[in-house]
Amino acid sequence: MASDTNELFPIPAYCKTIVGSEDGTIEDSPLQKLEISNPARILQLCEGLTDRTTKKLEIKINKYLQAETDASSVFMINLLTVSEEAMVQVVGDNILETSIRTPLSEDTISDIVEYKDNSLKCAEKLDPKLQTLINEIVTKDTGDLNIVPIVAKERRANIPKKTIVSPVYLVCFVNSSKDNRYITTLVHETFKYCLALLLNTRECEEERRLKQQCQSLLAVARKLFSHLGDLNDLLKEIMSEARRLTNAERCSLFLLDPDHMHLVAKVFDGMSPAEKNTEVRIAKDQGIAGHVAATGTILNIKNAYKHPLFYKGIDEATGFKTRNILCFPIRDEDTIVGVAQLCNKMDGHFDYFDEQVANAFSIYCGISIMHSLVYKRIQDAQARSQLSNELMMYHMQVSDQDVADVVTCPNSHDLPNFESFSFVPRRVFHRETPCFVLEMFERLDLIDHFRIKRDTLARFILYARKGYRDVPYHNWQHAFSVAHFAFLCLRNFQLVEKGYLSKLEALAYLISCLCHDIDHRGTTNAFQQQSNSVLASLYSSEGSVMERHHLSQTICTLNTEGCNFLESLSREDYIKCLDLIKNMILATDLAIHYKLHSRQLAMAQEGFTRSNPEHRYYLCSLLMTCADLSDQTKDWPETKKVAQLIYTEFFMQGDLERKMGKQPVDMMNREKASIPDHQLEFLTECCICIFRILSTIFPSAKTLVDSITRNIIAWESSKNVFDKLRVEGCTSYDVLISEELERQVQATLECMQDP
Template identity: 80%
Template sequence: MVSPKIRIPLLTPFFQIIRYCLAILLNTRECEEERRLKQQCQSLLTVARKLFSHLGDLSDLLKEIMSEARRLTNAERCSLFLLDPDHMHLVAKVFDGVSSAEKSQEVRIAKDQGIAGHVAVTGKLLNIKNAYKHPLFFKGMDETTGFKTRNILCFPIRDEDKIVGVAQLCNKTNGNFDYFDEQVANAFSIYCGISIMHSLIYKKIRDAQARSQLSNELMTYHMRVHDQDVADVLMCPNPHDYPNFDDFSFTPRKILHRELPCFVLKMFEELNFIEEFRIKKDILTRFILYVKKGYRDLPYHNWLHAFSVAHFAYLCLKNFQLVEKGYISKLEALAYLISCLCHDIDHRGTTNSFQQQSDSVLASLYSSEGSVMERHHLSQTICTLNTEGCNFLESLNRDDYIKCLDLIKDMILATDLAIHYRIHSKQSAMALDGYNKNNAEHRYFLCSLLMTCADLSDQTKAWPESKKVATLIYTEFFTQGDMEKEMGKEPANMMDREKASIPDHQLDFLTQCCICIFKILEMIFPKAKVLVDALKKNILCWETSKMVFERLGLEGKTSYEVLTSDELEAQVQATLEVIQG
């Protein structure tokens, strides 16, 4: 057996080698860490340059932020939540590395819930090695998407003095997120916060410039209303008395153009709004004349269309006794009439999609919010109210004034059919269950329904009037289609004068949209049956017109030429007399 005195000298060189190697390994590790840190710092400088190149578009900036965060840390998935201070929620603005279906869904979480909520409240980074064992982890998202979260690095994004969002990285590709990933995240968050705040400020500046451009454009396009113009309306000797003015069958488009402001004033008086809300008639008249000037000289979306829509609102208030029976309040009734009058101010004769495709000034202002034209109409309504000598609502108390503006906003936005389609099923359910005047949601659905019906009310008039309106609408449609072709884009068939089949488009619109809407109105107000019956007659007329369109089409006439021909109406009427005969 070898004694200990012999072993120690034999092992000493080995320990010396270990000590030597350990020093080399430690130095190598420190060198490698410094190299990695230097590389990541250089990457962060590159990221900073990229981020500042995207300041003009917040959406692109956020996508770039998450793309770089994912690359720097080798994460499989990353998401960015921005804090919504008004509702105290975190809203997922970008999901990187997920399917397109998931990207289209907005994810909102309470500020103090979950891992992201905890980081938003505490302001401290969380590096979680095993997500499913962490008490704050919500596995429901994994169950929905099929994604398996292993580890998470979640860190706050700050501006100079507060947290503006949270970034969350999932599943490092080669293990767990380490100390260096945390350092990179902390450094990266500074660039994020600075970039986001600069982008928001930049957007505000661009919006202000765009609004200024729009205001200058509007002032150039329109003239001022003079005191004599107001006096001419107030002192008009004409009795303005048309037979059946209060009936749904009345055609408001037959009123002389110069008389329209007088009839608007008459509707305010007949509904007792002037006395009820202590409205000064001269201020109201000036507002009406400014609204009139706010409409462009378009074939359809013009001042006469605005009057027709307002007249339908007047008919609903009168015939359904909306206020007297408690369906809506007097303030809601006032907002309804104002909204109908103003709902298309400064319409450009083109659709929301065209505004976005053409990258117009309006699109740059409102496309992120949706309902581009409707938001512009609302903005111009408020601008008109704020014009000197036009705010006829000044007699309202503060709460009613704010409430009235909120109602006008909701009602004008409701004229966007995209919004109607989103709430159509709920409006139907409301009608089936029975309208509850104490239910705030029911009141919103009803006011939105009334706005949509008013906007489409031309379709409930007699066939000759319906055909004239169709001519005006397709004149605008085809003008837009021509502009889209000049832009190198393929217009929709209904916008293409060479491809449009007008009776088919009209039948689709009447059967798939209009009659469905007015049937809901009839379920709530049985008197609306006359409107549904009128629509059914017009559907029959358009069905009958297809034979005329086909015959004249064989003679080489376009669909629009048939629509504007003198013989169409006579032949449809004659055919109907034979059918009903």
């Protein structure tokens, strides 16, 4: 019986010390005899390795090795070939709250094999990244450190029928009383029996992780597809799930605008509500997100401030501190549709598995985003169909006889001063306006130059007229007045003859003026959005709701059978003409005008350059705005009548808003509106500024500025009458239509003309 009662049985004779080779390494023995280890204790260790997690298995192996080597601490560094990183999750018998990881190249891991039988040489030759990892656990004052590599044979899928020997663990001993040879031999003998169990458990853990990841991604897919109806809600859900899957603090998501090659983010996770309403655009090839969009590769940044592509200005503006970033592309079947950017992993750095999750997650993102966009297009198509049906029900067809009446009209259409800015187009009889439009095309030589069929053009004009609703101001009469002003500009400023506009731009200008308010509902863009109208659902994301609808109806009218008078244009001119019409109709939104105002002013002051495309765009936009506001350049009696129409329409909208439970602005509130003040503000802060720019380019337009100046004086003089009659109980609109206002203001203007 053995003297050591703690041993289950005596050490057999073959468990004896064998001297190693001259260089100090242990030679492989074909008999694989135990030299140092106690078989009884190894059996006890193997018997206890029943846990299903590598962390608990590592604790038991660490305790065994620590006892056998009299070390102060033992820990194992996992070498993960797939993710190419080193990881420590247990030190001694303590499971770390957060695993310590560092990336390693495959070559670095392979080099360790060379020192598998000599721990001292292995420790000397370790990669600096491994040294840094070890220093996070062991300080220099702790004592000696022995590191023994553990290697295993594995088959690689990419190298068939070939076995590869690669290191799988580094076993580290801190301050052991045993020598290097003893420690190395003990580790090899111990892992001869434990390694297979460790590796199998590690593989099972990976299988469980993949299963859990797949279940999480399936749950994410269900969530994402429940938000297809609203793209913004979908994007918020994507960011929330991306954060949850990777344990990140913040996520931003950019969609690619293919037309302008920008990444666009309307919502930033973690920002204030005010900031969330701000659209952010960055160039496709700039910054971290831009780099990922351009290259299509994932970018895992451990230290954001040291990366050359990182822009710290956003951190400085928000007070947020970005530590690390995981940025990955979002793809559909063929192309990149966006980029997601995760910031600050809560428990360390984004690792290989986060990258794998991100790549898998991006597939669901791309599919759901593309389905959401398709769903939105289907909704848009349904809304357009509804609008088209509504329009067809509201308007009648144009008969061939109506077309013939316009084409063969026997009247001369030669009214006095028709080509003068003083002419009032609203005085033309409604039934004769299509004939005068055709006359304008004739006088501008557009019909012969573009070989336009007169009957096709006449049918288009009649359909356009029917496209306007019977609202007080934004009706066909307004469209005719705007088109007439365009005709006057083309004739009086000789825009084509002097090279300011091409013949094609002149054609687009006249068409745009004629159709710029087609199917106007008598309400503003803001009202459409507040009332959640069909138009708002179609166009609110693009802005200029009504203007985009007018453009859509213009194209619809042009595509109506027998109306496409542009069919004689070449394909190139046809496309260019439609682009010009689009830009000109959208320019009638005053919100766009205010964005362009400073650039138009600079163009006028510096001088118009005919060869500059931007100058031509600014001029076309300016001409459209002037035409749209041309009623304000007529004489006082006419501008007063126009004001009556405008405020009738405004007050109708105000009444609708009150029925909706909303308080209208004063200008649209028939009880509170101060018409002369509103008119003066409009004339002095908007109209006269626009026409002054026009007169800077075309000095003969000064007569238009003078007309607006007279109307400003007229509205100033009207304030006394408004104040007087308002006190007597009249509403502002009652005063506007009163004869006394007409009489007194006219008297003031006549006094000004007397010498």
